[in-house]
Amino acid sequence: MSSDSYLSMPIHLKPTNPLNLSNHAVIILASGLSLRLGQAKQLLCKDGEPLICFMTKLALFTKPQAIIIVIPDNQPLIASAMNELAFQYSMIQMVVNPTPEIGMAYSLDLAIEAVTQLTSSLIERVVIMGVDQVLLDEQHLVKLLADKRSVVASAYGSWQQTFHLNNMNLNETSAATALKQNIIGLPLTIDCDLLREWQALLVGDKGLRYLIRGLPPSQISTVVNNQLSYDIDTPEQLAHAKQKGWLAK
Template identity: 80%
Template sequence: MTCDSFKLASTQLKPTSPLRRSNHAVIILASGLSRRLGQAKQLLYKAGEPLICFMTKLALSTKPQAIIIVIPDNQPLIASAMNELAFQYSIIQMVVNPTPKTGMAYSLTLAIEAVTQLTSSSIERVVIMGVDQVLLDEQHLAKLLADKRSVVASNYSSWQHSNNRNLNETTTANASTQNIIGLPLTIDYGLLKRWQAVLSGDSGLRYFIRELPPSQVSTVSNKQLSYDIDTPEQLIHAKQQGWLDEQY
């Protein structure tokens, strides 16, 4: 199970062609164990390829200096799915989280450490993203990078599911109950390094962002980011909508 040949019509990225890179790196947090879903969300299929490959190609479209992908230990299928892209693009580096149960913050700490060890880099900003926001697109990432404030986060509502209501109805009903400021986001690299030592659990970064002055934080709204894949019901709905491939 590997990524298909990389064809992004909008950017025409080619491994043999020099790319003009910007001043950012991308961290993809992909070490979740998908317990509620019951299968590895990294290996769900979108547009004929594993979701982790699809998201990596989105990251490549921003022309970063580096892409750090954190994957869980003892998941060889996830690692092998990325082998082709990692071979084609030297800027892609995979980092294994040996203890994915400890939460997202440890994955982020490992990724930050990998960024700090890059040589000959001039990284000023970092894009942090996950793998399961299946409607994320290049345009949203471009908007995040266009704003130069210390933190530029995504703004969307939660997608909740109740057994006695369909997903669309539940989404509408709960749109005003939980407004999320979260991934993907861009952050000043110096700020991220400063917070590295004190990150913990699943919400450490969000806590520190809340402490920043409002003038340093901006958001980009995108209701489509509500649709992440955490449960079997959400997966079924995503396939019914054509957001994910039905045959896998």
């Protein structure tokens, strides 16, 4: 991407971190059918734009070589929401999952295949993120990329656990002490070679989590961020996010 393109980015997207992050690609898994939610979470509105666009701009902040976005088939509104960004930034590649109902593993398989086909030989790491962690920010992605272990994953509690503790009006320190980070998951960074090695092991709804658990401690680290507990899977979670002002009403 040219320097002029970065100058035209909104202020909150201009790269301000000192890290050299350009040896990575980003995968955004956005092909879920949102069956429990009852509407496409990709199109929920955050800061005046569809959530899928907001998450793509977070990915752009890290200055990747490529951004692979997996979307569901037969969802023209999701595809059209990304048209402007995809036109503006040539590193964005849309990949359509024709069978999103069979589980996340196939979406990830399609994305890994797209990364493998990239001509750039500079890609050493891959950031994998979803589309519905509405409190994800740029600095969390920077922290994930700053650690060079084989896998650097996010750690946080469950939605119910975090919601309950926050409603108890505990201060930040007390809440952090009470909350067990029992989820190790997205977003995460992973060595590109390891991701390709694991590609054949992805089946159904089994993503990377069970493979990550098998790594020795020396190859994995975590970045704790309990705000990532707030994803949007149900009408209750959506209502809470709107009430907090995280998403538009």
